[in-house]
Amino acid sequence: MGRNAEEVGAVPDQRIVVGYDGSPDARKAARWALDEATRTDAPVELLYAYEWPTYVPAAAMMPAAAVYPDADTDDAVGDMLGRAIATAADTHPGVRVRARVEHGTAAVALTQRGADAGLLVVGGPRHSGVRALLGSTAASVSTHARCPVVVVRGEPRATDPVLAGVDDSPTAATVLGFAFEQAAVRGVGVRAVHGWPVPDGGRDLLCERNLDAVAAERRRLQEIVDCWRRRFPAVPVTTEVLVGPPGEVLAEAAAGAQLVVAGARVRRALRMALRPSISRHLLHRARCSIALVQGSTPAG
Incomplete structure (x- = not known):
């Protein structure tokens, strides 16, 4: 059943990256991560990923450049992350928290940010049968991540x-x-x-x-x-x-x-x-x- 305790090194003290979009599941994941950070003294990073569609004109042979969010959307995301950081400062005052925005799918952004992180945390209810078959952010991240992934x-x-x-x-x-x-x-x-x-x-x-x-x-x-x-x-x-x-x-x-x-x-x-x-x-x-x-x- 594998190697014993003496053959496994200690887990380094590294940041906790949380997939955060302001939803109830994401807020629950953030609370879990903040509680964990309180116990381990690890910093927390709230990661928001823009899953913005690529515009493909009718009858075009090649897709056009991706249409990125406008200033109003950027401001709304910034306000959401700002509120999350302020809430964390009230509920977990001893935890170091920062926010980061990435352009791309959530699974790719989380996997890339988790390459040198200590822990990835995402929120998620139990899957439906179809969703379990086709996959989800949690399933994709856990398959490709280099660090432990917690689904809250x-x-x-x-x-x-x-x-x-x-x-x-x-x-x-x-x-x-x-x-x-x-x-x-x-x-x-x-x-x-x-x-x-x-x-x-x-x-x-x-x-x-x-x-x-x-x-x-x-x-x-x-x-x-x-x-x-x-x-x-x-x-x-x-x-x-x-x-x-x-x-x-x-x-x-x-x-x-x-x-x-x-x-x-x-x-x-x-x-x-x-x-x-x-x-x-x-x-x-x-x-x-x-x-x-x-x-x-x-x-x-």
Whole structure:
């Protein structure tokens, strides 16, 4: 289930970039980021992206130059970001906050700004079936970002644990490291879950071979979690091997968590649509905030 705690370096203290457009989901994401910055002393950047259309005249062979926003639109965006910064100064006076405007799609702008950031934060409700299939800003950013991506949703209780989805990939160590760090600053526990898909369509689940396989999975999970338990002795942790498809198991377990952490695996677009990853299951079904972290070796 991946490398242990001693093989993973500490996460650097870098800025938190928030996708911000003034919507309720964006304001919720900004609050989450400001709370995180209060705990970690990281600066926050509110990023607004102009997704302005390109004008294509009728019967033209080539598109015309992009029509960029006029002065009134620029002023409105500036006022919106100014109000957000003023609100942040009132609610989180110790946090350093700035705003930035980029021309381009939100997914591209966030991915580019996240190249040297510590964390990307976006807001987002659970997806509809069509939106989950075709993609969204959160799905696109989590696929291409070089830093962890947090999708903020729900209203969890402050005492709820952090859920870590642990699989057999090298990403597992990164997932657990992020989960333990988040639990430590929040003063809550970690619930480490490994989903074990039943072979042979679930026939004869209680046969000796399956029982032995589950016991082996439980031992491997305990071994990697123990490495992080030694680094974070004050963080309570439980481990569970749940029978079922990993994505479905983790999405169901997330119902009692304030944050679920999983690996964001890079996949080809067609494969993402036809065989959803664990991160796609979470974006589609999880009710709490989701942290998707990149591992050292993307899955192809």
